[in-house]
Amino acid sequence: MAENATIRLNKVLRELNISLDRAVDYLTSQGHEVEARPTTKISGEVYQVLLDEFRSDKSKKVASKEVGEEKRKEKEALRQQLEQEQEEKRLARERRQSRSEVVKAKADLAGPTQVGKIDLEETKKQGAPTKKEEPAVEKPAAETPGEAEKPAEAPAAKTQADEKPEAEKPAAEKPEVMETEYKKLSGPKIKDKIDLTQFEKKKKEKKDDGDRKRRRRRITSKTDSGGRGKAGGRKQRFAANKVEPTEEEVQKQVRETLEKLQGKSKKGKGAKYRRDKRDQHRQQTEKDLEAQELESKTLKVTEFVTVGEVATMMDVSTTDIISACMSLGIMVTMNQRLDAETLTIVAEEFGYEVEFVTAEIEESIEEEEDAPEDLQPRAPIVTVMGHVDHGKTSLLDYIREENVIAGESGGITQHIGAYGVSLENGQKIAFLDTPGHEAFTAMRARGAQVTDIAIIVIAADDDIMPQTKEAISHAQAAGVPIVFAINKVDKPTANPDKIKEGLANMNLLVEDWGGKIQSHDISAKTGQGVKELLEKVLLEAELLELKANPDKLASGTVVEAFLDKGRGYVSTVLVTAGTLHIGDYVLAGTCSGKVKAMQDERGKNVKSAGPSTPISILGLDGAPQAGDKFNVLEDEREAKQIASKRSQLLREQNVRTQRHITLDEIGRRIALGDFQELNIILKGDVDGSVEALSDSFQKLSTDEIQVNIIHKGVGAITESDVLLASASDAIIIGFNVRPMGNAREVADKEEIDIRMYSIIYDAINDVKDAMEGMLSPEIKEEVTGTAEIRETFKISKIGTIAGCMVTSGKVFRNSNIRLIRDGVVIFTGELASLKRFKDDVKEVSKGYDCGLQIKNYNDIKEGDVVEAFQEVAVKKTL
Secondary structure (H helix, E strand, O other): OOOOOEEEHHHHHHHHOOOHHHHHHHHHHOOOOOOOOOOOEEEHHHHHHHHHHOHHHHHHHHHHHHHHHHHHHHHHHHHHHHHHHHHHHHHHHHHHHHHHHHHHHHHHHHHHHHOOOOOHHHHHHHOOOHHHHHHHHHHHHHHOHHHHHOOOHHHHHHHHHOHHHHHHHHHHOOOOOOOOOOOOOOOOOOOOOOOOHHHHHHHHHHHHHOOHHHOOOOOOOOOOOHHHHHHHHHHHHHHOOOOOOOHHHHHHHHHHHHHHHOOOOOOOHHHHHHHHHHHHHHHHHHHHHHHHHHHHOEEEEOOOOEHHHHHHHHOOOHHHHHHHHHHOOOOOOOOOEOOHHHHHHHHHHOOOEEEEOOHHHHHHOOOOOOOHHHOEEOOOEEEEEEOOOOOHHHHHHHHHOOOOHHHOHHHOOOOOEEEEEEOOOOOEEEEEEOOOOHHHHHHHHHHHHOOOEEEEEEEOOOOOOHHHHHHHHHHHHHOOOEEEEEEOOOOOOOOHHHHHHHHHHOOOOEHHHOOOEEEEEOEOOOOEOHHHHHHHHHHHHHHHOOEEOOOOEOEEEEEEEEEEOOOEEEEEEEEEEOEEEOOOEEEEOOEEEEEEEEEOOOOOEOOEEOOOEEEEEEEEOOOOOOOOEEEEEOOHHHHHHHHHHHHHHHHHHHHHOOOOOOHHHHHHHHHHOOOEEEEEEEEEOEHHHHHHHHHHHHHOOOOOEEEEEEEEEEOOEOHHHHHHHHHHOEEEEEEOOOEOOOHHHHHHHHOOOEEEEOOHHHHHHHHHHHHHHHOOOEEEEEEEEEEEEEEEEEEOOOEEEEEEEEEEEEEEOOOEEEEEEOOEEEEEEEEEEEEEOOEEOOEEEOOOEEEEEEOOOOOOOOOOEEEEEEEEEEOOOO
16 A cells, blocks of 8 residues: 555454454554544555554454355355255156156056967977966066056956957866967957047146146046956046035034134143143233233322322323312312312222222321210301402401401412401301412312301402302312302492392302392491301301310311421411310321420410310421321320321322323424423422412413422422522522522522512412513514516616515515515515615605615516515514
8 A cells, every 4th residue: 555545444444354442542552643433534654553453353354254255155065966966856756757657558558458468489489388378477567567556457358358268278288288380370359449539638637737646547448348347446436526525524523623722622631731721821811911900090099199190190181180070069279189089089080999008097096986975066167268359358357356468468368377266255266268369279178178167258349250259169069158248348339239140140049139148248348247247157157066075185187387487397277176285296297296385376375275276386397288187196106107107108109190201292392393391499488378389380381381390398498499400400489488598609609590479479470471481482474565566677787677666564675575476476585675766775665666676586577566574573472
């Protein structure tokens, strides 16, 4: 190879039979830097270095090729030899078959005449008696192998052909030496003729058929002698028609075939054993498949399961689950947790069974049955529900003589509140205040589940709003009595009759209109009708005959839970039975602890809380979820064990309900092209608000943008939240909480966006705006103006100039244009120039003439229309 010549590295690698990495590493060790690509060109010097080192690999490759070529030649020679031997065998076999056929044909033709022929010359020489002619008779039979098959034909043919000599034999046997007169034989005596046309016909049939092994000889004899009886009998046997099987034979054959198919054939014990094993294995496989299918249709869930998690486990959409619940009269949201009965019914709707894995834990908490003599009257638990800004909290403020609204951000309730009220007559009522915003559906549902009576507040100057209808549905689903409070009757625009008419249209007739549902017109601002409303509430409570046993271990429901910086986890609970004392061991959901302090809604310390009493407790080791049941246990160790077991089950539940991306989802995202995800870490002051925000954010998801709640929790924003956001590329949203410790510094360093809100509207709207910003804008065409071509001018080296009149809008210099002729678009492009007289202009308005040239297009005519348009990016909205 010449010194200046270059060669590609991949060619050298194939020649030397080495890998790319091996060659590059060796060249690097020898001081030759070469790019590790197969297409790299190397000089002759570098090639020589590789050749010197890897010559042995090349020789091995060549040697292996030579050995492979020799083996291939040997195999080819052996194959040819085998083919030649097979061909020779085939030819020999065909020669033997043809020879045997010829011999058979000759024997058939010559057999009757040759058997009776006697060589008298030979007999005369030997001087043998006539009896010794038998070997001469047998000789032709020995020479014709085909005649060996017919030993009975020789004597028969002999009697036919030469009857006269046989009749004269007894006279000639008397002397010891037989002397014969020489008499010239004139030829054989023809006794009968043979019809040779049958052999020609047979030969023709053989030639057409081509299968020598299945030939049948058909001999037709016209002789009337008795000596041909055997041949005639054989001919009849071969030529007989095939007999049709009888019905019994057919049925017998069918039975035998069925027995074989069913494995009932009479075989040995080994076959029967194997057959039984196969049947047993097949049955076991079918049982396993049935069990597997049954298990796949069984949902193993804990008591901590939401609508979204159920939808994931059953592989159906959340909308289908919500629709099924609504058909049952239950209003639910994506993050609302279902009770055992509802979960079972919903699962049955979709063909699933539910198995609760916390059954053994629930059994360990024994519920004592109360004796009738131990039951004492208790105060009613009343939930105030309705649409936002219809006066729910104002009504409670007037009853409690407080100003709760002043403490709420934006003047709207964003937390569920629990208050105990003592009336003038000494009676007590426990009130639950629920938020009216649409995001707090789960809170309203929770309030309806733990309540005895529901007050639905409706503004008289408004209409029956969606959240009002939702609150009515929750109350009806919970089966609690409803009392309507028609508020704001002191306003000039108030129209209570309109509200009552709307309720009547919903099949809810109030007492004033002849129905059974209590209602009253009130004004929460002035206090008008509030006293009468409370009297109606107490009347409903008397009808319910509410009783509870205060002398037992307390149980109830968690209303709300939050993290207080100075005091720790604070849980607001509603005691429904028994009495709660300081020092009791409380188990609430996955949290447990010893009650260290109790306070009422006004912040006063209390030592015990009886039935129907809302209370705030300190001492739990976490924030239980709102809606969890709490129980008091005698043993602290038992409480911790159950809480630990529940936490473990909850972790398993989270793993099972974690939604994984599927091939269908990947295909959908690829098809969309610009699919994006918005990851959010949500922290709030109370569990109910976190739940409501999470639900609202997930509802914002679209086909193009998916909102993922990576983590949600109660408490301040910590450093671990910032690190999680950094790892998952998420934003942090804080609701009524702030960063804690050095979380802010870490967020600035990691460039993590932390947004903090105190009003739920602002949080939802900001996330919605952010998602709209992530959407790719939609490109739309906007027609700016049209111009009619009145005259054309052809200028050499420039092209065709169109003299136009702008008939509508404006034509801009940077516009895209369409050339329209007779209503058909014939060209789409852009302008090369736009002039008024001799001056270049940026735009020409309606009513002015102008000259324009279309870029790279000159086929323009008078009467054509130029349509100017621009592409405008329109921002997408959710």
